[in-house]
Amino acid sequence: MDLNTLWFILLTVLFCGFFFLEGFDYGVGILLPFVARTDGERRAVINTIGPVWDGNEVWMITAGGAMFAAFPHMYATLFSGFYVALVFMLIGLIIRGVSFEFRSKREDPRWRKTWDWAIFFGSLLPALLWGVAVSNLMRGVAIEADLNYYGGLLPLLNPYSLFGGLVFLALFTIHGAAFLGIKLKGKVHQRVKSFTRVLWIAAVVLAVAFLVWTYLATDILNNPGWDGLIPAILAAVSLLAYGLFYWMGKEGWTFIAGGLVIILATVMVFSGLFPRLMISTLDPANSLDIYNAASSPYTLRVITIVAAIFVPIVLAYQGWTYWIFRKRLSADSPELHY
Amino acid sequence: MDPVILSRWQFAITTIFHFFFVPVTLGLSIFLAILETKYVTSGEEIYKRMTKFWGKIFLINFAIGVVTGIVQEFHFGLNWSEYARFMGDIFGAPLAIEGLMAFFLESTFIGVWIFGWDKLSKKAHAGVMWLVAIGSNLSALWILVANSFMQNPVGYAIRNGRAEMTDFWALLGNPNVWHQFPHVITAGIAIGGFLIMAFSAWHLLQNKAETRDFFTRSFRRASTYALIGALLVGLIGHAQGQFLAKSQPLKVAAMEGHWETEQPASFSVIAIIDQENMENTWEIKIPKFLSLMLFNDLTTGFPGLRELQEEEIAKHGPGEYIPPVTISYWSSRTMIGIGLLMILVAALAVWWSQRGVIAERRWFLRILIPAGLLPTVASIAGWLVAETGRWPWIVHGLQKIEDAVSPTITPGSIIFSMTTFLVLYTILGVVGVALMIKYGTSEPALAEEKGE
Numbered sequence: 001m002d003l004n005t006l007w008f009i010l011l012t013v014l015f016c017g018f019f020f021l022e023g024f025d026y027g028v029g030i031l032l033p034f035v036a037r038t039d040g041e042r043r044a045v046i047n048t049i050g051p052v053w054d055g056n057e058v059w060m061i062t063a064g065g066a067m068f069a070a071f072p073h074m075y076a077t078l079f080s081g082f083y084v085a086l087v088f089m090l091i092g093l094i095i096r097g098v099s100f101e102f103r104s105k106r107e108d109p110r111w112r113k114t115w116d117w118a119i120f121f122g123s124l125l126p127a128l129l130w131g132v133a134v135s136n137l138m139r140g141v142a143i144e145a146d147l148n149y150y151g152g153l154l155p156l157l158n159p160y161s162l163f164g165g166l167v168f169l170a171l172f173t174i175h176g177a178a179f180l181g182i183k184l185k186g187k188v189h190q191r192v193k194s195f196t197r198v199l200w201i202a203a204v205v206l207a208v209a210f211l212v213w214t215y216l217a218t219d220i221l222n223n224p225g226w227d228g229l230i231p232a233i234l235a236a237v238s239l240l241a242y243g244l245f246y247w248m249g250k251e252g253w254t255f256i257a258g259g260l261v262i263i264l265a266t267v268m269v270f271s272g273l274f275p276r277l278m279i280s281t282l283d284p285a286n287s288l289d290i291y292n293a294a295s296s297p298y299t300l301r302v303i304t305i306v307a308a309i310f311v312p313i314v315l316a317y318q319g320w321t322y323w324i325f326r327k328r329l330s331a332d333s334p335e336l337h338y
Numbered sequence: 339m340d341p342v343i344l345s346r347w348q349f350a351i352t353t354i355f356h357f358f359f360v361p362v363t364l365g366l367s368i369f370l371a372i373l374e375t376k377y378v379t380s381g382e383e384i385y386k387r388m389t390k391f392w393g394k395i396f397l398i399n400f401a402i403g404v405v406t407g408i409v410q411e412f413h414f415g416l417n418w419s420e421y422a423r424f425m426g427d428i429f430g431a432p433l434a435i436e437g438l439m440a441f442f443l444e445s446t447f448i449g450v451w452i453f454g455w456d457k458l459s460k461k462a463h464a465g466v467m468w469l470v471a472i473g474s475n476l477s478a479l480w481i482l483v484a485n486s487f488m489q490n491p492v493g494y495a496i497r498n499g500r501a502e503m504t505d506f507w508a509l510l511g512n513p514n515v516w517h518q519f520p521h522v523i524t525a526g527i528a529i530g531g532f533l534i535m536a537f538s539a540w541h542l543l544q545n546k547a548e549t550r551d552f553f554t555r556s557f558r559r560a561s562t563y564a565l566i567g568a569l570l571v572g573l574i575g576h577a578q579g580q581f582l583a584k585s586q587p588l589k590v591a592a593m594e595g596h597w598e599t600e601q602p603a604s605f606s607v608i609a610i611i612d613q614e615n616m617e618n619t620w621e622i623k624i625p626k627f628l629s630l631m632l633f634n635d636l637t638t639g640f641p642g643l644r645e646l647q648e649e650e651i652a653k654h655g656p657g658e659y660i661p662p663v664t665i666s667y668w669s670s671r672t673m674i675g676i677g678l679l680m681i682l683v684a685a686l687a688v689w690w691s692q693r694g695v696i697a698e699r700r701w702f703l704r705i706l707i708p709a710g711l712l713p714t715v716a717s718i719a720g721w722l723v724a725e726t727g728r729w730p731w732i733v734h735g736l737q738k739i740e741d742a743v744s745p746t747i748t749p750g751s752i753i754f755s756m757t758t759f760l761v762l763y764t765i766l767g768v769v770g771v772a773l774m775i776k777y778g779t780s781e782p783a784l785a786e787e788k789g790e
């Protein structure tokens with residue numbers, strides 16, 4: 001396997017980590033105003049991700065950095081082409097990022113409510129927009145011969161991609177619900193459980209419809225490169241397993257199944273693209289792939305060595321933090337900080 | 339409106355806003371780690387309270403630093419995609435390494451630090467703060483490795499229409515890095531020290547018996563810290579100036595408003611700059627002093643902007659190569675002037691607090707409150723010197739700013755994003771500063787009760 005393929009896989013891994021970890025962070029933020037009513041309950045919900053959300057977000061930053069380092073043309077085309085959509089995403093990420101810290105700094109209920117809604121919208125917006133962006137990657141955009149996409153925002157807001165945004169939103173939300181399922185106890189915990197059923201049904205309907213649409217509108221599921229169909233089927237099975245485990249009351253397994261849905265869906269997208277990174281709808285020759293978008297072999301070697309050393313270290317210490325904060329929380333837990 | 343101008347404004351606004359908060363976290367992270375270590379070794383409860391109290395100021399800055407940092411990372415692709423294509427092979431690697439080595443470290447362990455007071459042993463918890471401090475300062479290293487290439491390109495070859503890395507160790511060993519990085523770190527130390535002195539001074543002026551010990555101790559430690567930072571940032575800055583005289587003479591000549599080649603070179607103390615006619619209409623000069631500052635002697639000459647402009651034309655073809663001299667000149671005077679003032683103020687603060695009479699110097703304490711912002715102003719001025727002095731290049735000698743902008747973005751979309759960012763930054767800035775004042779001026783015991 002050459003380094004370009006290796007970095008394609010590493011990029012996939014980073015996006016899997018990002019969507020898996022930030023997925024439940026976003027989901028928790030989206031569920032916050034609905035499952036928690038009193039300030040104590042809301043604090044309990046926020047504190048389930050309190051110690052870890054910041055580290056989780058670095059998966060996105062590192063995925064962006066890795067894209068820049070390994071496939072600079074993808075980074076350039078994607079970020080400049082999806083400009084306005086990404087600015088909206090940044091708005092969400094900015095207000096969400098400070099909300100956790102600012103919220104606890106004053107007792108005033110109006111102050112806290114304001115930041116609760118900031119957390120909600122700051123989680124909803126990136127979840128939705130990542131869905132829109134990824135769906136556009138699957139569908140392809142009008143990339144011209146100079147590797148640039150000049151179309152602006154409107155063509156990105158096509159029905160397929162907007163629907164993809166809703167699917168991401170639904171998957172992240174049920175993932176967040178399952179996370180709250182293993183992290184909470186007491187009244188809020190019960191409320192989350194009653195929400196989960198409806199959300200799961202919605203997620204199944206949306207995801208199945210999206211798979212059919214993907215089959216019809218893109219070549220992701222019958223890509224001649226790597227097969228997107230197998231991970232797609234496995235993702236669907238995991239989504240059904242999520243419901244089964246939920247019904248059996250096995251919360252740990254529900255969370256694992258939800259995480260698998262997200263990881264397998266991400267794998268589906270990337271295998272369906274391989275070896276392409278961004279599909280041009282104008283001319284296949286304009287598509288960006290792991291060779292024409294890549295950095296030089298020397299740079300790929302350098303970052304491969306760095307990744308080989310640091311990715312395992314990061315996984316080890318992040319895993320350790322989840323172990324430290326493994327206890328369930330409720331509105332009257334003494335260890336609420338945010 | 340020109341997308342290049344708009345993109346430059348947007349980048350400048352984001353960078354300056356980002357750099358208003360980040361250096362505070364660089365300096366305070368180390369300060370907190372030292373305080374908490376003192377708590378572990380001495381076992382005195384007051385050091386834990388001090389760590390938690392100043393930790394709140396740190397966390398507010400940290401949050402704003404993180405979110406504006408994400409905007410920074412996106413910007414290279416959003417507005418500067420041609421730069422990303424030309425430089426990705428070199429610039430992307432340090433950025434990815436920054437994520438893997440530094441961001442993960444600081445962001446993961448800051449969560450452990452905030453939430454881990456009762457879950458970890460004292461020693462482990464202090465160790466976690468050291469990891470945060472190392473992560474924060476390592477992130478400065480890697481972004482400066484990337485930035486230094488833009489100032490002083492090394493270890494590369496131009497191939498396939500772009501700059502490609504040929505020697506990673508040359509990139510890391512870039513002499514520009516090893517001037518700029520310590521300069522930024524020590525600036526952060528001065529910034530953190532002055533900020534804590536300012537809040538401590540406010541509390542000492544309230545004259546409350548129950549908090550006097552707490553803030554006298556905080557003040558004493560912060561003043562020493564600030565003096566170390568102020569002295570080192572000045573000394574390193576001086577060495578950096580001497581290095582830049584060789585690597586980027588145009589930048590130095592612009593900083594000094596130095597139009598004519600002189601041997602020995604005189605130093606302009608104050609001047610009115612006329613960039614159009616390439617001269618200073620009025621100025622006060624000290625003969626031979628620029629030679630002394632840049633070369634440690636009274637004889638070596640230094641080329642003026644006019645001559646350097648001709649050299650650049652011979653090298654790179656016709657064009658304008660002189661950076662905006664007024665900005666460079668006044669930014670550098672602001673930076674150096676405040677830098678010298680900082681040394682004086684910090685030295686007095688150390689002197690009086692070591693003699694135990696600081697609470698009696700009420701006029702001085704009053705001065706220290708606004709002085710808390712001085713190093714931040716100096717550090718922003720320093721960035722203006724570094725980055726406007728690069729003009730017209732985005733990567734010195736390799737790519738011009740006008741060739742680096744994304745061809746796909748419209749003025750309308752940049753105006754939209756810039757307005758949005760400005761509104762958001764204003765809200766964040768106001769809320770962040772208000773919260774810092776609220777917590778910095780609250781009673782430590784009270785702050786403790788609410789917990790963090």
